[in-house]
Amino acid sequence: MKVVVLGSGIIGTASAWWLRQDGHEVEVIDRAVGPARETSFANGGQVSVAYAEPWATPQAPWRLLQWLMRDDSPLLFRPQFDWRQWQWGLAFLGECRRSRLEPNIRAMQQLAEYSRRTLQEMRRELGIDYDHLERGILTFYRSSSDFETAQQAASVLRDLGVDRRILSADEVIQTEPALAGQRARIVGGDYTASDESGDVFKFTTALAERGAAQGVRFRYSTQVMRLLAEGGRVYAAETIGPDGRYERVHGDVFVVAAGAFSAQLVRPLGVPCPVYPAKGYSATFRILDAARAPRMSLTDSSRKVVISPLGDRLRVAGTAELSGYDRGLNTVRCEALTRIAQECFGPDVLDLSVPNYWAGLRPATPSSVPLVGRTRIGNLYLNTGHGTLGWTMGPGSGRMLADLVAGRRPEPAFPHLGR
Template sequence: MKIAVLGSGIIGTATAWWLLQAGHEVVVIDRQSGPAQEASRANGCQISVSHSEPWANPQAPLQLLKWLFQKNAPLSFRPRFDLRLWLWGLAFLRECLPGRQAPNIQAMVRLAEYSRRTLQAMRADLGIEYNHLERGILTFYRDAGEFETSQKAAGLMRNFGVDRRIVSTDEIMQIEPALIPARSFIVGGDYTAEDETGDVYLFTTALAERARRAGAEFRFSTRVSRLLTEGGRIQGVELIDPEGLYQTLTADAYVAALGSDTLRLVAPLGVPCNVYPAKGYSATFDIVDSDAAPTVSLTDSAHKVVYTRIGKQIRMAGTAELSGYSRALNTIRCDNMLAQARDLFPNALDFATVRFWSGLRPSTPSNVPLIGRTRISNLYMNTGHGTLGWTMGAGSGRALADLISGKSPEPDFPFLG
């Protein structure tokens, strides 16, 4: 079949790669000038099966209420007249019910573990270099109450096979000596040795180039205007080419992997897609003292940020804003991230040349992504991965390629259709 993949982030590019491996003809469309230019450009770089847990949990509503009045809150929600945001918020509250947490974690863990195995196999087969490290992910806590509460979700993960083990403050210092200056305010943590890190941008751009060599067509600087339907099927996709002219691309099947923009594309067709952008931030620092900089990827639970070494740099990423589709930087958030990094690693990083970035994470209320066939028989979706696009990307693309090819995907996951 000829298949049009709309979007060339890690999700779209991985989907295109695995469709090629299944013998399909593939054309990829993206509005940017190259692959991985949006949410995949400068994220936290963690392949974090251990963080495959939803934001929605029984404790979340009270926590969000407290954060509502804090300018520097890890998650910022500002009430606004946006029907999609309110519908998303109501669904989020429903996912906070006690009975929803375990099945959501189970679904996310199964897909994340499958994706990590898939990524490892791709790395071995393709020889792609992307500054990957296999040193695990260490989460540390500053508050004893939060540390105790977090262990419920960690316990559920251990029940599903994720070795997210509790570690003492002493063990934290042994795992990552760069945290020794911060020992006084760390009360404990958990560590998953099997988790990995790596630069998603480097991986995705290299994979796109291999897909191009294998026969995939990439059309960049090309906007998707709308999907054209007739007789209950997609008959074509209307495009605006780099010269501003309209074109129509026809294919046998279509994959919407446009991240947060997927909703705007499929909503006019009556296709359910409860995805809303959660804007995240990152700050990239050059390392000036390698011994004082972390080599293990860290998650600061109190501030909801991560620190990952990528080559000779440290990538700090996190926070979330539910504020529409703007990618404008909030200087308060940037200054706050800079202060946090300076407090933890005052002598390790070059704070004068920090590079800030923001991206829109496509988030579902449950954090379980939307993968599979829609109510339109030849339209598929691969979106809604939230903060776990890199963690779940390779496996999501492979699983959807199996579905399109009429095969049963390996992971036990609630695929659409």
Template sequence: MKVAVLGSGIIGTATAWWLRQAGHEVVVVDRQAGPAQETSRANGCQIAVSFAEPWANPHAPLKVLKWLFQKDAPLVFRPQLDWRQWRWGLAFLRECLPARLAPNIRAMVRLSEYSRRTLQAMRADLDIDYKHLECGILNFYRDPRLFEASQQAADLMRDFGVDRRIVSADEILRIEPALAGSREHIVGGDYTSEDETGDVYLFTTELARRAMQQGVEFLFSTRATRLLAEKGRIRAVELIDPQGLYRSLEADAFVAALGSYTPQLVAPLGVACSVYPAKGYSATFDILDHGAAPTVSLTDSEHKMVYSRIGNQIRMAGTAELSGYGRALNTIRCDNMVTLARRLFPSALDFDNVRFWSGLRPTTPSNVPLVGRTRISNLYLNTGHGTLGWTMGVGSGRALADLISGRRPEPEFPFLG
């Protein structure tokens, strides 16, 4: 069977890889000049099963109202004249109902665990160097109330099989000595030793190269503009090639893995896709003093920031702006990131040569991604992974390849279709 995969981030590239392993003819289309150039370019690098939990919970609405008036708030909702944003917001509020929390966490954890196992197996089989570390993820707290609330969240995650262990402030320093300068402000934390980190861009670009060697065709600098339907099926996708000419690509099945832009492609066909962009930021610092820089990946719970070591650099990432499709950098947020990093690691990093980036995370109201077949029998979605695209990416790609191949995927997950 010939399958057209639209998008070559970690989601689309992993889907193409596993479809090829299943024996299909695969063509990947991407508007950029190479793979992983958008949301998969410079994220926080965490493979974080321990944080596979939704933003939507019973406490979220009050937090969002509070953050509306903070310029540097971790999550900002900036109202737009866009009905899609308001529809997404109403759906988010429904997902905040207490009865929705447990099933959403269960779905996210199951897919995340499966994806981490899949990634580990791929690493062993393919020997891809993506600067991965298996040092776990350490989440630290400054506010005693947040720390107490985190213990309830950790208990819930353990109920789903995630070993998110509560640790004292002293134990935090034993796990990551680089936090010694902040000891007086830290009240405790939690630690998951099984979680990992790695550069998603390096992994995705190398996986794409291996896929090409196995016969997957990549059409870069090519924009998918329209899906052409005929007799209840998709016959072809309309493309604009690098020369600006229109052409069509016919296939037996089509996978929309365009991140936040997926709804724009499938909506004209009446296909539901409740995904909206949440703009995130990252800052990459060169390490000046390796002994003073963290090795364990860190999550600053108060500011919703993560820090991961990737080779000779530290990648800091966080924040979420529900403000439309713009990627312009907000200088207040960038300056705040540098301030936070300087407080934690004042002598470790090169603060004069910071590389900032922003990306649009494709986010569903529940944070549970959309993976599976739509009401159109040969059109599939693989999008909506939010902040967990790297955590869930290779697993959702493999699971969707199984579905397209007529096999039952391994993870227990509410697949579409």
């Protein structure tokens, strides 16, 4: 069959790769000039199975109220005249019920674990270099209440077989000496040795190159205007190419992996897609003293920020801003990331004078559980809604999507669409 994939981030590119391994003719369309130029460009770099947790928790509504008026808060809600934002917000509150926490964590963890195994397999077979580290992820906490709350989700994950080891404040410093200057502010932590980190942009770019070498066609600088359907099936995507000309790209199967913009493509067809953008920020710094820089990926849980060494760079990323589809940089939020880098490591370890700021729109569902599978339109599939875990879940989501298109039962026990 001919399969048309809309989007060339880690989700779309992984989908295209695995579809091609099944022998399909695959064509990928993206409005950017190359793969992984938007949400997959400069994220936090973590492949974090042990921290595959939803934003929607019983404590989340209270925290949102506390953060509501802070421009530098970890989660910033800016009300818009957009019914989709309010609909998403109400659904989010519904997912904050205690009864929803365990099933959401279970679904996310199963897909995340499967995806990490898939990534490891791809790394071995393809030999892709993407500054990856297999040194685990260390999370530290700055308040006792944050530490205690985090252990509720951690206990669910431990029941699922995730080894998330609790650490004292001194053990946090022993595990990552680069945090020694923060000892007085740390109350405890947890560590998972099996988690990883790496540059998703490098990986996705290399995977797209290998896919193209195997016959996947990539159309860049091409905007998808709408999907055309007739008789209960999508028969073409209407596009505008880099030369300004309209063209219809026909296919047998269509996969929407367009991140935060997925809902705009499928909603006119009557297909539900509860995805809304959650803008995340990152700042990337050049490492000046590798001996004093962190040797593993870190999470500052209280500030909702991750810190990942990527070769000779250090990336500080996080926060979420529910403010519509604007990708403009908020100066206050950017400077907050630089302050965290300065406070934790200082100007002798990092070149803080030239931060490389970036913002991307994460495709978030109210439950944080992504949408993967066949829609009510038989030849239209979704692979979107991964939120902050696109890198963690991307390789496995692409493989699972290919299984579903082929009519195979996917390996993870994940609540995929079309069941």
